Amino acid sequence: GAVVSQHPSRVICKSGTSVKIECRSLDFQATTMFWYRQFPKQSLMLMATSNEGSKATYEQGVEKDKFLINHASLTLSTLTVTSAHPEDSSFYICSASGTGKGNTEAFFGQGTRLTVV
């Protein structure tokens, strides 16, 4: 399958700071990227959908000013958690789909475990 690389895999930050998570499609052009969040013992919940070159579409209840998404190129999307609080601690996962290998299914990054202390 196609390769999606997510970085960092784990981050611990202080409350009030910002954290940037990167999601890269390594061998296909990702026209669409999805960002999910998963709390312990719960399912993945879609936070937002980003299309290359346009503003992200956020799901209901997700604050767009707190979770900044940038999808400036066909291989890279970033999620920035601004002014992080302990309740933002979660597992964040991106998935990408697009042309070529990514055309028929969405491929997931390895996930980022964020802990805010």
Next chain:
Amino acid sequence: RKEVEQDPGPFNVPEGATVAFNCTYSNSASQSFFWYRQDCRKEPKLLMSVYSSGNEDGRFTAQLNRASQYISLLIRDSKLSDSATYLCVVNEYGNKLVFGAGTILRVKS
């Protein structure tokens, strides 16, 4: 009502057992369907797509009933390595995936 519903389990089965998971979805316009597997603290990995005609991949058989909006996964001859959370996933459109909460499987020797 949740968009994708699954029995959370856990299903505790001995090695070699056959186990079946069920899933229902609410959006009748959903386009495609999948079973993903998620190991603890890891990203989900695609196990198999699900087709209306039913499909099989080794020990795994998936079924889809569009009329009933029902999806199933059957695992035969369970292995210890099958222990994981199985996610029923529905593609509503454009690879926007909606996940069920997952069913936990524990296979014991």
